[in-house]
Amino acid sequence: MEYSKLVSVTGLTGLFELMASKNDGAIVRSLDDKSTRFVSSRIHNFSHLESIEVYTEGDNVNLVDVFQAMQNSNEKLPGEKDANAVKEYFEKVYPTMDFERVYASDMKKMIKWYDILTKNDVEIKLSEEPAEEEADDAGETPVQETEAMETAVKEPETEPVVEVAEPKKEKTAKTKKEEAVTAKDDVETDNEPKAAKKLNTKK
Helix, strand or coil: CCHHHEEEECCCCCCEEEEEEECCEEEEEECCCCCEEEEECCCCCEEEHHHCEECECCCCEEHHHHHHHHHHCCCCCCCCCCHHHHHHHHHHHCCCECCCCCCHHHHHHHHHHHHHHHHCCCCCCCCCHHHHHHHHHHHHHHHHHHHHHHHHHHHHHHHHHHHHHHHHHHHHHHHHHHHHHHHHHHHHHHHHHHHHHHHHHHC
């Protein structure tokens, strides 16, 4: 059984091995009674043990670091129900843990989980898969940013077309109007000599 396949499920006690994932949940097997069941993701949340971190006085550490410290310690595991004994245990096994932010319920859970892991002979170590997945995710970001930049550059290209087109229409309309006025003046000019000729004839 691989540590990387183990999950905790909200609302359910103990640890589970992830057997298969589905769109609406997952099929898991309990490490306690070895029963297999379907768990709906609409009701429960899943947490891979590999993704869980623990607060310390410095940087956060992976839960594996705490489990390995417990594995290398000669201290006897306390009863999970005794909050004071559990805290005293971790003060000896992992003294840099931030006991103000790590609640007693969390420490009790770590005691219970470690006990389950040892009973099922699970090798407590991280796999290399999470690091590879993070590298793949990091590679996708520049592509998305580049696409956004290209779109932003293309947007202003349509603005000059509108600005240039509108003056042309106004100029064309004005030219036609001027032509109409000029034609009218020409007609009036042609009629003036005729009127004058008629007047001269009468004289």
